[in-house]
Amino acid sequence: MRIDGGCHCGHITYEAEINPDDVIICHCTDCQSISGAPYRTVVFTSSETFNLLSGELTVYIKTAQSGNKRTQNFCPKCGSHIYASNVGDGPMPYGVRVGTVHQRDQLVPKSQYFCGSAQNWVTDLSGIEKHD
Numbered sequence: 001m002r003i004d005g006g007c008h009c010g011h012i013t014y015e016a017e018i019n020p021d022d023v024i025i026c027h028c029t030d031c032q033s034i035s036g037a038p039y040r041t042v043v044f045t046s047s048e049t050f051n052l053l054s055g056e057l058t059v060y061i062k063t064a065q066s067g068n069k070r071t072q073n074f075c076p077k078c079g080s081h082i083y084a085s086n087v088g089d090g091p092m093p094y095g096v097r098v099g100t101v102h103q104r105d106q107l108v109p110k111s112q113y114f115c116g117s118a119q120n121w122v123t124d125l126s127g128i129e130k131h132d
């Protein structure tokens with residue numbers, strides 16, 4: 001499936017090829033603090049099909065507790081997170097932030113990771129008061 005998207009301010013735009021079955025939720029504490037949200041939703045693509053159409057990304061290299069290094073690529077003007085990848089060259093998976101994808105209504109997560117650090121209220125929002 002072809003997707004396109006971009007950051008909040010419009011500096012970054014991109015297109016990519018994805019499989020709608022490759023959408024996940026990550027509850028890890030790094031995703032919580034980097035996104036500022038209780039969890040992050042990601043769709044996987046690859047460096048070979050991800051095409052940056054405009055703008056230039058700023059890169060923050062995050063070191064996980066395991067020592068694993070990951071690049072966090074975001075808009076230098078508005079701070080929107082665009083994707084994460086491995087450090088280095090060559091073809092690699094990109095984890096694109098679903099909130100930046102124009103077709104996000106069609107991207108439903110299929111699995112969840114790091115559930116041990118999930119906020120305990122996220123699995124059931126039905127008891128939380130609703131407003132428009």
Ligand SMILES: [Zn+2]
Nearest residue numbers: 007009075078
């Ligand atoms: Zn921006």
Ligand SMILES: [Zn+2]
Nearest residue numbers: 026027028031
């Ligand atoms: Zn995570």
